[in-house]
Amino acid sequence: MSKLTPEEVKELEAIRGTPAGKDLEAEIAKHxxxxxxxxxxAFDDNLKRAQQHDALVKIVASAFAPGGxxxxxxxxxxxxxxxxxxxxxxxxxxxxxxxxxKKAILVECKSSLASPGTAVADCRESEKxxxxxxxxxxxxxxxxxxxxxxxxxxxxxxxxxxxxxxxETEKVAPxxxxxxxxxxxxxxxxxxxxxxxxxxGRAKPFDSQHADGTLTRKLADGVKVAGLxxxxxxxxxxxxxxxxxxxxATLVGTAKPGDTADPKRMRISDIVAYCSDQxxxxxxxAATVGPKIADRFIQEGKQLGLLxxxxxxxxxxxVDGKSLRTILTNYRREFRDRAIARSARRLAEEGGFRAFxxxxxxxxxxx
Amino acid sequence: xxxxxxxAVPQKDFADAPSFRSYLAAHVQAGMVDNAxxxxxxxxKRTPQDFxxxxxxxxxxxxxxxxxxxxxxxxxxxTSFATFVTQETDxxxxxxxxxxxxxxxxPKIKEFLETDEHSYPLFFRPYVMQEVLDQLxxxxxxxxxxxxxxxRYPGSRSLAKLRPDTxxxxxxxxxxxxETLQELEFNYGVLPTRMIVDVPGHVKLGIDGxxxxxxxxxxxxxxxxxxxxxxxxSARTIRAFEGSRxxxxxFQTAGREFPIVTSTPVQLRLQRTLAFTDVDxxxxxxxxxxxxVVSLAAEEGSLYLDAExxxxxxxxxxxxxxxxxxxMLPEGTPHLGSFMEFYEFVIDSVDPGAELVV
Numbered sequence: 152m153s154k155l156t157p158e159e160v161k162e163l164e165a166i167r168g169t170p171a172g173k174d175l176e177a178e179i180a181k182h183x184x185x186x187x188x189x190x191x192x193a194f195d196d197n198l199k200r201a202q203q204h205d206a207l208v209k210i211v212a213s214a215f216a217p218g219g220x221x222x223x224x225x226x227x228x229x230x231x232x233x234x235x236x237x238x239x240x241x242x243x244x245x246x247x248x249x250x251x252x253k254k255a256i257l258v259e260c261k262s263s264l265a266s267p268g269t270a271v272a273d274c275r276e277s278e279k280x281x282x283x284x285x286x287x288x289x290x291x292x293x294x295x296x297x298x299x300x301x302x303x304x305x306x307x308x309x310x311x312x313x314x315x316x317x318x319e320t321e322k323v324a325p326x327x328x329x330x331x332x333x334x335x336x337x338x339x340x341x342x343x344x345x346x347x348x349x350x351x352g353r354a355k356p357f358d359s360q361h362a363d364g365t366l367t368r369k370l371a372d373g374v375k376v377a378g379l380x381x382x383x384x385x386x387x388x389x390x391x392x393x394x395x396x397x398x399x400a401t402l403v404g405t406a407k408p409g410d411t412a413d414p415k416r417m418r419i420s421d422i423v424a425y426c427s428d429q430x431x432x433x434x435x436x437a438a439t440v441g442p443k444i445a446d447r448f449i450q451e452g453k454q455l456g457l458l459x460x461x462x463x464x465x466x467x468x469x470v471d472g473k474s475l476r477t478i479l480t481n482y483r484r485e486f487r488d489r490a491i492a493r494s495a496r497r498l499a500e501e502g503g504f505r506a507f508x509x510x511x512x513x514x515x516x517x518x
Numbered sequence: 519x520x521x522x523x524x525x526a527v528p529q530k531d532f533a534d535a536p537s538f539r540s541y542l543a544a545h546v547q548a549g550m551v552d553n554a555x556x557x558x559x560x561x562x563k564r565t566p567q568d569f570x571x572x573x574x575x576x577x578x579x580x581x582x583x584x585x586x587x588x589x590x591x592x593x594x595x596x597t598s599f600a601t602f603v604t605q606e607t608d609x610x611x612x613x614x615x616x617x618x619x620x621x622x623x624x625p626k627i628k629e630f631l632e633t634d635e636h637s638y639p640l641f642f643r644p645y646v647m648q649e650v651l652d653q654l655x656x657x658x659x660x661x662x663x664x665x666x667x668x669x670r671y672p673g674s675r676s677l678a679k680l681r682p683d684t685x686x687x688x689x690x691x692x693x694x695x696x697e698t699l700q701e702l703e704f705n706y707g708v709l710p711t712r713m714i715v716d717v718p719g720h721v722k723l724g725i726d727g728x729x730x731x732x733x734x735x736x737x738x739x740x741x742x743x744x745x746x747x748x749x750x751x752s753a754r755t756i757r758a759f760e761g762s763r764x765x766x767x768x769f770q771t772a773g774r775e776f777p778i779v780t781s782t783p784v785q786l787r788l789q790r791t792l793a794f795t796d797v798d799x800x801x802x803x804x805x806x807x808x809x810x811v812v813s814l815a816a817e818e819g820s821l822y823l824d825a826e827x828x829x830x831x832x833x834x835x836x837x838x839x840x841x842x843x844x845x846m847l848p849e850g851t852p853h854l855g856s857f858m859e860f861y862e863f864v865i866d867s868v869d870p871g872a873e874l875v876v
Binding site for chain 1 (some may be wrong): 555578678767769770771772773774776777778779780781782783805808809810811812813815817819820821822826828834836838839840841847849
């Protein structure tokens, strides 16, 4: 969360080890006021955004659940979240695929829109990355991708904003090739997913429609996710607190009378296995992506003092409680409190460091 | 004290549970039975043979087989008693019929149902009990309630004149219980959890929300009719439960196969409207009922709730809710006990008027 560059962080640590460190700490101390509130607000906001984003992704995945109505009538089904994230490039949130026609739909979900321009730009960038890495994706999913459509999916409340933006930009510089499609989700009215076809200024109605007529018809009517749902524990973009709670809930048992094993003792290989299972992470390359998620959980846990190494192969959950209920409550609370404290510290350090450099410009050059 | 004996039923070959109940209606009268006759209703996913095997594993012995009815005996260091048991084969409803004491011996039957993995005691929703009373009163205007317990459920939005936010329980004994219950409902928004109903010259019976019917005297047939209703309600419950499913779908492309996890929920339609402001009470209710909350996300506008919990028995599932309904999505083979527990949780902490969608 700190806006200090890695070089600046190094410099800060270096100064700490010198007599001038005292002045640096004094400066940092002056910058602690209000940082708790700022860090708290940022943490809660990030968590809320991540949850809203996950909700959108899960509704779209559920609408296209294999075995569900949309899949049965159109052949398009949910295959994976975050396609190509394993290559580290800019990627979409969902890959929907039709194994019969080999058509793919790449969906970008945006749960809030400060700037429609950024959302559309993100789609274009992810689309470029897809085309550059198409062969990798085809190898990974074990099939050819004959054609692709790109969709921006937003909550119904912000559809108009997106439509207006597209109208403006397409007027000025109409994009070559197929236009961006818009899906809207209404979480509150039966989790309804719908194709939005009324982008003003699009002369040809099919600019807003899918090439597949059946899919267009079904989505234009709106599809309610009222029954069958796809279950995803977490994805590469999920909030670390959610990822952690899911891992803890699975791997930590409740102490039973007569049990000698410590229920809070987790085997590292079990954590990796859990994160690398596509049934939990809903990604075609879960075996590659999983270990990274597991590692992030472990490193973060150690840094926040929630996980302590216990031998080479195990970790101990350093949280109070005997029942899973208490352990989970405490884990979530401790994670939040410690992450906020860490952020507040870093915010104070940033402010203090900058003020220190201004005051003592000469002392700063330790690079 | 004279030892209690199970009420007598001669050796007969009963074709099914309803024919046993017809026999009881025709032949059993209050004077013949020590204590009151207690009927304990439960649900099971086990086959009849499996159910009997499980009972025997838990200390019940089969004394006699009377066709579809079994005469069981239970003996432990603390207690011993006997009971008849039937199972409706098409709906999974089981009924225990005993005249042993409600406070001493009957709890063992409840304990068996509660702790068996594939069984659960039935509970009568408060509105169902109210309907039973209303129907009896319609047919017999002199119907009285002489003993009742009524409570205001935390999730209740039923109208209450006085301090509607207070959770409360009333216990009442008196000859004007029916009127008093109405007055308490009006003033305090409480609903009955158990009552003893006396229809002079006709029947005296007890109905307890925890799935227990009691016959004191008069026409046993009336009690058995109420039991029939409970059996229908249970059958509906099992059907709703059986609509839920957990399935790992194999998504196939030309060269590979990917597991996609799907879940089909059991749905409860609410009588009241849920709002974002109710989320804290729901969170508290989950905690009160012993659920470990893995995650809980809620959004306002009207209401969107998505939670993942682990029950006391270690069953994990997702809860989705909006302003009008609550859904339970199993994460693993659906488990009857977990489902019934969750159903009870919704009645207790969210909406006592919630109904299963079949």
